[in-house]
Amino acid sequence: MAETFILAFGAHPDDVELGAGATCALHAKDGVVICDLTAAEMSSNGNPELRWKEATIASEELGVGARICLGLQDRGLFVTADTISALVKVIRTFQPHIILAPHASDRHPDHGQCANLVREALFSSGLRKHEDGLTPYRPSAFYHYFINGMEKATFAVDVSSVYEKKRAALAAYSSQFYPSSGVHTALTRSSFLPMIEGRDRIFGQAIGSDFGEGFWQADPLYASSLKANIRSF
Numbered sequence: 338m339a340e341t342f343i344l345a346f347g348a349h350p351d352d353v354e355l356g357a358g359a360t361c362a363l364h365a366k367d368g369v370v371i372c373d374l375t376a377a378e379m380s381s382n383g384n385p386e387l388r389w390k391e392a393t394i395a396s397e398e399l400g401v402g403a404r405i406c407l408g409l410q411d412r413g414l415f416v417t418a419d420t421i422s423a424l425v426k427v428i429r430t431f432q433p434h435i436i437l438a439p440h441a442s443d444r445h446p447d448h449g450q451c452a453n454l455v456r457e458a459l460f461s462s463g464l465r466k467h468e469d470g471l472t473p474y475r476p477s478a479f480y481h482y483f484i485n486g487m488e489k490a491t492f493a494v495d496v497s498s499v500y501e502k503k504r505a506a507l508a509a510y511s512s513q514f515y516p517s518s519g520v521h522t523a524l525t526r527s528s529f530l531p532m533i534e535g536r537d538r539i540f541g542q543a544i545g546s547d548f549g550e551g552f553w554q555a556d557p558l559y560a561s562s563l564k565a566n567i568r569s570f
Contacts, residue, residue, distance in 0.1 A: 339402060342367035344433035344476070346424070346455050348414060348447040349377040350392035350406075351510045355533055356482030357437050358399055359496030359503040360550050365400035370431050372405050374424075374451055379411040382519035383512030391513075395506040414450035416457055422469065424458030429471035440481040440488055440553055448484055455479070480552040483536070485523075490551030491558065493540040497547040500537070507533070 342364055347353040350373050353361065361369045373392065376385035383391075389406065396404045407423055414420070428436070436459065441452040456479070461467045463475035480491075496503070507514065513524045523529060540549035 340368045341370050341402075341431040341433040343369045343435045343437060344428065344431050345369065345371050345437040345482075346374065346451060347371065347439065348374050348445070348451040349380070349411070350388045351377075351395070351507070351513055352439060352448065352451075352484055353437070353482075354395055354399070354503065354506045354510070356439065356484045357550055357552075358395075358506050359499050359537070359548065360437075360482075360494050360552075361401055362399040362499040362502040362506075363494065363496055365402070368433075369399070369401040370403045370405070370433070371396060371401055372407065372424075372427050374407050374409045374414060374454070375411040375447070376406055376408060377411055380513070381522050382516045382525070387512050388510075391510045394509040398505040398509060399502055412447060414447050414454060416450070416453055420454055421457050421461055422467075424454055425462045425467060426469055426471060428458060428462040428476070429469070429474045432472075432474050433476050435478045435480065436476045437480055437482055437552075440483050440486065442486060442488060443483070444485045452481060478554070480554050482550065482552055487536050487539070487551070488553055490540060490543075491554045493544045493549035493551045495541070495544060495546040495548075496537070496550050497541065500548045503537075504534075 345353045353371050377388045378385050438452045438455040439448040441449045537548045540551040541547050
């Protein structure tokens with residue numbers, strides 16, 4: 338199996354693209370896997386088959402190596418032994434260096450539950466006595482990305498060079514952002530995608546670039562000394 342640098346979890350197809358799509362594109366050559374916990378069967382617009390088709394196109398636009406859907410229940414994401422075990426298997430199978438998940442404070446409950454589930458699974462994945470036939474594993478880092486909100490970021494990644502790929506990936510989700518029929522939602526507002534891009538411009542401005550994607554980490558970032566590559570702008 339090819340090396341996986343980033344394993345990005347989202348509750349629904351388009352979550353990862355909204356919050357960390359450009360970062361995934363930036364590291365596509367290093368090995369990126371996206372894991373959607375649900376097929377988004379409760380979405381107001383579209384259906385699981387269409388959402389998966391859109392997700393496949395979006396993945397191609399970003400250049401990610403693989404995308405999987407666990408098929409957990411949309412609007413039924415809860416921390417249980419079974420759901421934790423499902424995520425543990427994904428983590429142990431791909432053994433990523435970095436794991437991404439939504440920020441727990443997001444307004445959509447499924448996004449927060451996704452964050453909680455990934456946190457629980459990360460811990461269990463490293464336990465020798467959590468037996469599933471796979472090797473115990475813990476990644477080097479766990480970062481949270483932002484979808485609907487904009488919390489204080491621990492750091493931001495300069496994604497200016499690949500931002501067009503994020504735009505193209507989001508454009509693939511026409512059922513969510515540009516539906517020709519269906520119902521009006523927060524995602525169909527003409528201001529929604531400009532808001533996402535505006536946030537990325539704000540993060541970019543904060544680090545002296547055109548576009549940035551912000552990430553939050555619960556634990557302090559490690560530095561061997563103040564000579565390490567740490568700067569603010």
